Amino acid sequence: MKLSERIKPISYLKxxxxxxxxxxxxxxxxxxxxxxxxxxxxxxxxxxxxxxQEAIAMLKIVAMGQEEIREGKFVTLEEVRKRFQKKHGA
Structure with a gap:
């Protein structure tokens, strides 16, 4: 359906x-x-x-993650590996 066919006056809707x-x-x-x-x-x-609404929620999550990265609120993969090895002795 073309855009022009999707524009309707309120009287048409009623x-x-x-x-x-x-x-x-x-x-x-x-x-x-x-x-x-x-x-x-x-x-x-x-x-x-x-x-x-789901797409908007996902975009908000991505934006929050990007903000945390800019603020330095993240852990590198190497740090995660070190913590895992320390905790599990691997």
Missing amino acids: ANAAEVIQKLSEHGQPFIITVNGEAKAVLQDIDSYEEM
């Missing part, structure tokens, strides 16, 4: 809610809802929303 929900499920692409010609909201199916 009159065709069931159809919009069906198309969301079928295509997995969001609708952009306009009010007075301006984009005001995005409507998407739950599966796409959950995938997006």
